[in-house]
Amino acid sequence: MTDTAAQIQETISATDVVLFMKGTKDAPQCGFSQRVAGVFNFMGLEYQDINVLADENIRQGIKDFSDWPTIPQLYVKGEFVGGCDIVTEMVLSGELDALFAKEGIAFDKDAADKIREANA
């Protein structure tokens, strides 16, 4: 394992929900990262944001780590969940609620329902 991969492994093991994104949760710098961070912020989710633009090693390293070509990338309890399209689909279908419930991760269920109502 490379140093970068080890660093990523440590990060996703240390925190329940980690989002590798372009920019930060308060100042996203890409539409796809903005969409996921916006939804998580609205859902009152506690998560760690990792700005890949701040570290070129992580920016490439995270793609190699998961063998996934795009950013953002969501990890829950150390497991890769998906990118923007998958997270969006899982929010709208309720699968993400189920995953968070199963893993004991707190979030605002009413807010998640509101997102689904608005996109129904």
Place this chain on the structure above:
Amino acid sequence: MAVIDEIKSNLMAEFSPTLLEVEDQSEAHRGHSGFQEGGESHFHVIIRAAAFAEMSRIQRHRAVNAAIGKDIITRIHALSLDIDS
């Protein structure tokens, strides 16, 4: 060959989809990061094929990315996928 046609023909060959729509949305991203003059930077794919029935979401995306090919994936800036069986 235009990138959009390469994407279409690669997906057609791999999955024989029942529905395939590939849209070059680059113009909508004019002025954003990753936009390049002449387009061919932002793509949206809608694909329906029987092959996806038994796959997880991640497997579906990996299969589509693999079929489109690393060469194209690294050349374009953004690709959003809507995949179902």
